[in-house]
Amino acid sequence: MKIGRYEILDEVGQGAMGTVYRARDPLIERTVAIKTVPIAQLRQEGPDAESRFLREAQSAGRLSHPNIVTIYDVGETDGLAYIAMEYLPGATLRDIMNKGPMPLDLVLDTATQMAEALAFAHEHGVIHRDIKPTNVVVTGQRGRIKLTDFGIAHLLNSGHTQAGQMLGSPRYMSPEQAMGREIDGHSDIFSLGAVLYEMLTGRYAFDGSSLPAIVYRVIHEAPLPATSLRTQLPAEVASLLASMLDKNPQARPDARTLASALHALVPTAPELPAPPPSNRISLLLPMLAFITPIAVFLLIGVGIIVIGYFIAPAMQPVPPPIDSSQDAAQQPPTEAATANRPPSTVPTEIKTENKTDTDTDTDTELPAQKPPIETDAYLAGLDKKLVELRIMRTELLLQYTEQHPDVMQVDRQLEQLRIERRRYLRQMKKK
Numbered sequence: 001m002k003i004g005r006y007e008i009l010d011e012v013g014q015g016a017m018g019t020v021y022r023a024r025d026p027l028i029e030r031t032v033a034i035k036t037v038p039i040a041q042l043r044q045e046g047p048d049a050e051s052r053f054l055r056e057a058q059s060a061g062r063l064s065h066p067n068i069v070t071i072y073d074v075g076e077t078d079g080l081a082y083i084a085m086e087y088l089p090g091a092t093l094r095d096i097m098n099k100g101p102m103p104l105d106l107v108l109d110t111a112t113q114m115a116e117a118l119a120f121a122h123e124h125g126v127i128h129r130d131i132k133p134t135n136v137v138v139t140g141q142r143g144r145i146k147l148t149d150f151g152i153a154h155l156l157n158s159g160h161t162q163a164g165q166m167l168g169s170p171r172y173m174s175p176e177q178a179m180g181r182e183i184d185g186h187s188d189i190f191s192l193g194a195v196l197y198e199m200l201t202g203r204y205a206f207d208g209s210s211l212p213a214i215v216y217r218v219i220h221e222a223p224l225p226a227t228s229l230r231t232q233l234p235a236e237v238a239s240l241l242a243s244m245l246d247k248n249p250q251a252r253p254d255a256r257t258l259a260s261a262l263h264a265l266v267p268t269a270p271e272l273p274a275p276p277p278s279n280r281i282s283l284l285l286p287m288l289a290f291i292t293p294i295a296v297f298l299l300i301g302v303g304i305i306v307i308g309y310f311i312a313p314a315m316q317p318v319p320p321p322i323d324s325s326q327d328a329a330q331q332p333p334t335e336a337a338t339a340n341r342p343p344s345t346v347p348t349e350i351k352t353e354n355k356t357d358t359d360t361d362t363d364t365e366l367p368a369q370k371p372p373i374e375t376d377a378y379l380a381g382l383d384k385k386l387v388e389l390r391i392m393r394t395e396l397l398l399q400y401t402e403q404h405p406d407v408m409q410v411d412r413q414l415e416q417l418r419i420e421r422r423r424y425l426r427q428m429k430k431k
Contacts, residue, residue: 035082060150092134112259
């Protein structure tokens, strides 16, 4: 199923405007929410309702604010008007409020974010007209809120009076909105006040058994003081709430003033003094006492490894001299003999590699009839790489200990080179 270019993934639910879907935008591989309403239903609201729907959705789409849901697209297709917007996987404020009165710091933080969103929208000429808990989505671990349905949800409610269709919104309507008068941003402030009252007390500011009873109380009656339901409520919060619920729109603060006032009321976390230096030193002493012996043992271990690789081979006993000059000419030179020769007479193999246990393969496996090994470029390259890897391994051992993964990698490369060297020498012996 598709709506416009959007591929429908599943149905999220039924909203005031119709069906809400989770969909995929194939152009940019993005998940979106699609809110739809039948065009025929829009036309029942009046001859210009369809054009107003598109116009107000486009106006809301120009709002870019962290606390306002982002609208990506608006259009019509197959008898449906639709809005593609940011998909918000989170709970609504109604879900949170159903659990009872909220902590004061969370209430003030939520109201502050809502006021910031309204201030931004009002400054750009957009009025929400339907502030209520179900139009507030709480996302993320830090409680980021997003206002949804800017300027559009009221279009479906404007001509209906049945309780089943309006029961959700009248509790949060301003008096001037309930009377059908022209409204401005102060109407959103009254609605936000009704939501704030409910967050603080766990009760509706205006309630009744029927729609006319609710509307009457919105227009004519003041709610019970919030302090009577939450006795420890700070006086500054109660005073600000009362001004937001004033029946006279001009007596209410504007959204920007309200946001500043709420910012001032949000409690700040106390700064904890830094611990005294003596405490820090006393904590370091046990750590040093534990780490120092370990470091010493590591250094000793590294020293033993270095001695095993470099010093021990040099201390091997020198074999007795060979009496036969002919046999001496056929025997490859030993490490001790090459050390006593002038530099020009030392074979290339011995120059490029420190003596290890693998050198015995070189001395015993080469037949006397073959040319000297030092003239073989491939074998010389293997020997050179062995020396380089041994030096690298020693440097890593000194710096990181034998357990470091780089050291283990060098060990594996050394072993592979030794295997290749022995294999190559065996092949030369067979020739």
